[in-house]
Amino acid sequence: MAGMIVVEDDPAEMSTDLDAVSCPNNCENDLQMVLQLFQYSTDEDGSFSVAQKDLHDYEGFRLNDVTVDKSSTTLEDWLEDPTNEIKYVLVNGLLQPTLVMQPGQVKRFRLLNAGGLYALAVHLVNTNDGSSCTVKEIALDGMYLDQPRDLGTGRSVLFAASRVDWLVKCPIPGTYELRSTFLPDDHLSMGEHPSFNGTLLTLVVNGSEVLNSAMPSTLPSRPSYASDLRDVTEKDIDSRFVVEVTPTDTIGREDFSESNIRYKARVNTIQEWHLVNTEYVTSHPIHMHVNHMQVISYNPYIGPYGVDDGGSNWKLFGQNGTGCTWQHQNYDKSVTITSPSDALNYLGHDEKQSSGGSGTIGYAQIGEHRDVILVPPLGNITVRFRTHKYTGPVVVHCHLQSDADQGMMMTTEIVDEGASVEASITSAGAYPSSCFRNDPVYQPGNDSPPSSSVTKSLHRSLAVPERLNNNLP
Numbered sequence: 001m002a003g004m005i006v007v008e009d010d011p012a013e014m015s016t017d018l019d020a021v022s023c024p025n026n027c028e029n030d031l032q033m034v035l036q037l038f039q040y041s042t043d044e045d046g047s048f049s050v051a052q053k054d055l056h057d058y059e060g061f062r063l064n065d066v067t068v069d070k071s072s073t074t075l076e077d078w079l080e081d082p083t084n085e086i087k088y089v090l091v092n093g094l095l096q097p098t099l100v101m102q103p104g105q106v107k108r109f110r111l112l113n114a115g116g117l118y119a120l121a122v123h124l125v126n127t128n129d130g131s132s133c134t135v136k137e138i139a140l141d142g143m144y145l146d147q148p149r150d151l152g153t154g155r156s157v158l159f160a161a162s163r164v165d166w167l168v169k170c171p172i173p174g175t176y177e178l179r180s181t182f183l184p185d186d187h188l189s190m191g192e193h194p195s196f197n198g199t200l201l202t203l204v205v206n207g208s209e210v211l212n213s214a215m216p217s218t219l220p221s222r223p224s225y226a227s228d229l230r231d232v233t234e235k236d237i238d239s240r241f242v243v244e245v246t247p248t249d250t251i252g253r254e255d256f257s258e259s260n261i262r263y264k265a266r267v268n269t270i271q272e273w274h275l276v277n278t279e280y281v282t283s284h285p286i287h288m289h290v291n292h293m294q295v296i297s298y299n300p301y302i303g304p305y306g307v308d309d310g311g312s313n314w315k316l317f318g319q320n321g322t323g324c325t326w327q328h329q330n331y332d333k334s335v336t337i338t339s340p341s342d343a344l345n346y347l348g349h350d351e352k353q354s355s356g357g358s359g360t361i362g363y364a365q366i367g368e369h370r371d372v373i374l375v376p377p378l379g380n381i382t383v384r385f386r387t388h389k390y391t392g393p394v395v396v397h398c399h400l401q402s403d404a405d406q407g408m409m410m411t412t413e414i415v416d417e418g419a420s421v422e423a424s425i426t427s428a429g430a431y432p433s434s435c436f437r438n439d440p441v442y443q444p445g446n447d448s449p450p451s452s453s454v455t456k457s458l459h460r461s462l463a464v465p466e467r468l469n470n471n472l473p
Contacts, residue, residue, distance in 0.1 A: 002114035004032050017216040021108040030108045037115035040079035040086040046117040091201045098202045105210040109166040113158035116401035118196035120180040121155040127175045139165035143369040144219045157361050159285035160399040162372045176203040189362030191283040191377040225388035238269035242432035245277040247306040247314035253328035253427035255407030263412040264421040267391050272384050277375040278306040280343045284398040285374050292369040293383035298353040301380040304435040324435035329428035346377040387414045
């Protein structure tokens with residue numbers, strides 16, 4: 001079960017045109033769309049019946065006592081049969097519903113990917129191959145952009161739990177479809193990530209033309225706690241941390257433990273974090289509760305990569321293919337795990353993101369404020385955020401539901417000024433990104449922080465020459 005909560009803008013802070021398509025004054029033009037998975041096919045991740053059986057729920061709601069017409073097959077068996085392709089994304093619980101708009105009318109679409117698994121690449125398509133509607137992005141994950149961004153012929157990518165707000169205007173009568181479409185090159189920025197291709201809803205544009213319905217050209221300012229942090233100085237950054245995605249659905253080299261606080265930050269400070277992924281094929285949408293993160297840069301990745309044995313055992317390797325000295329708390333050196341020949345295929349996200357163009361849909365744009373960021377295989381992303389007023393636990397986790405359930409989740413904490421910032425940053429004594437060297441992560445209060453060159457290389461770009469020795473045995 002999932003739903004959407006809309007925190008309405010103060011109409012006084014919206015332009016007249018934006019107010020005309022937004023709650024609270026014009027909710028008839030403000031359309032909320034919760035996108036959820038409906039899937040029984042047993043050859044795909046996310047199957048309802050597989051999850052039900054994994055939970056040993058054999059006495060709950062089942063469809064095994066209903067038979068398909070003119071057949072002895074139960075409805076449950078028919079739904080589970082991969083040849084029947086029971087894999088859909090519903091819109092507000094409806095299968096491919098129809099929405100009607102008038103020509104020239106402007107509507108606000110609020111889209112939420114609540115499916116917990118598949119990424120969506122949404123766009124509007126004219127089914128008669130004519131010109132499509134004008135679509136502009138105005139907000140991501142509930143945070144306004146600086147100005148409306150024309151989507152053109154592009155797509156808005158929604159990973160699990162991502163949100164996007166659109167302004168939509170269709171001047172020409174006709175039939176359009178809201179679709180999710182991924183292209184062959186998209187994997188370059190996403191790795192092997194579950195994705196959905198298909199129709200979400202039909203948009204019928206007919207009736208009398210609506211005149212004087214204008215697209216908003218300005219957007220409300222973001223709150224002060226979501227200011228632009230790209231140009232803050234070194235002294236403004238209070239502390240740094242590395243969120244390290246590791247194999248077998250672990251994070252920071254461990255499974256989730258509610259009582260194990262992995263990092264503490266002072267309230268009302270600027271934090272700089274790195275989101276890094278040691279997995280060499282799989283990407284993960286990392287979500288942080290409470291605070292939005294501003295995307296600062298995509299950086300070279302020179303850290304270790306992780307390889308598992310198909311079960312619970314895994315091992316970290318340096319990029320020269322040699323096993324790391326520093327591993328993790330459950331490392332079993334008696335288990336033989338070899339490095340694959342293609343382990344470094346996904347290196348270079350910093351260059352791809354900077355170049356733009358085909359194959360970059362999975363990357364956030366620099367400067368955006370997000371609370372869900374896809375970290376691609378062998379990715380390294382710098383983010384910054386303010387720890388505004390809230391103090392208490394802050395959960396960081398992968399928003400693929402099964403990954404989070406398996407343990408890809410950690411607890412961090414925001415503490416009052418002057419409180420202890422001691423936390424369980426290491427796993428079995430190993431700091432994030434360690435391999436042959438084990439450099440500490442600088443936190444406020446450390447009497448002897450590492451040298452500036454090591455600090456910057458570990459936490460800013462992972463590319464300072466001194467740090468390259470990390471990959472040499």
